[in-house]
Amino acid sequence: MPYLKCKSNNEIIQIYYEDLGETNPVVFIHGWPLTHAMWEYQITPMREAGFRCIAYDRRGFGKSEQSLNNYSYDDLADDLKCLLDELNLENVTLIGFSMGGGEVVRYCTKYNCERVSKIILVSSVVPYMLKTDDNADGVAIEEFQEFDNNIRQDRAGFLQEFAKHFYGVNFISRPVSQGILDWTFSLASTASQKATLACMQSFAQTDFRNELASIKVPTLIIHGDSDKTVPIKATSEVAATLIPGAFYKVYDGAPHGLFITDKERLTNDIASFITSGTVDVNETYISGDVDILPSNEEALVTRD
Helix, strand or coil, X not given: XXXXXXXECCEEXXXXXXXXXXXXXXXXXXXXXXXXXXXXXXXXXXXXXXXXXXXXXXXXXCCCCCCCXXXXXXXXXXXXXXXXXXXXXXXXXXXXXXXXXXXXXXXXXXXXXXXXXXXXXXXXXXXCCECECCXXXXXXXXXXXXXXXHHHHHHHHHHHHHHHHHHCCCCCCCCCCHHHHHHHHHHHXXXXXXXXXXXXXXXXXXXXCCCHHHCCCCEEEEEECCCCCCCCCCCHHXXXXXXXXXXXXXXXXXXXXXXXXXXXXXXXXXXXXXHHCCCCCCCCCCCCCEECCCCCCCCCEECC
């Protein structure tokens, strides 16, 4: 299995990754508390369309080695740099989902977006999740404290309930199958308890607001307006005003886990932005009406 030895804070961690394809590199960064495998519904069609798809497990998650203490965004950005450098990638598109959006931003501000041509933030925690006097739409610290307690007392039970919240499952709406919920739990359960707790602290309390103005590469921001996990008003709505020239696309009715509920639309928007550098932020969409073209030389299209 492919591993990289990545160093941060005088600690060497083995990071598991997959590298599929040859040209037009795209690096997928997973969300909390999942693994790189969450991206399979984007990676398979994008590989078939000719993209080189690279995905890795964050330290402490999936098949990567865990650290005892080092889970700050500086550490996580160092792991991302290690991947880009070791694979000698150029003209990369970075895609960060949820917590992964923080890695993308911290990498760009710490390393001046080296090797990167575009970034895409999906359901991202950027710029600031925590509710404070100057961030009234954020999540109250008490909610994160409750998460912490539940993870310490019964992590498996917490993850099963969290998966429902993640996809907007309730008594009235069931947008994903039981199979998807079980699969999501299976991915999340591979993380260590320590990594789950420490990374929650990182994405809950890291303030990226002063970093976003320095991002100079083309940026696409995508977020569902029914996201109950990462509130859109405190995150992507603000990020869209702080990142110069960012494209901002809101998915009507989509929950946090839109990489499943809106998988065709998301894949289409990602590939279209990579190939053309733009995306129709006002596009209307009917589920299932998206085709991915067989060549990465062409933009993706919606069927009539």
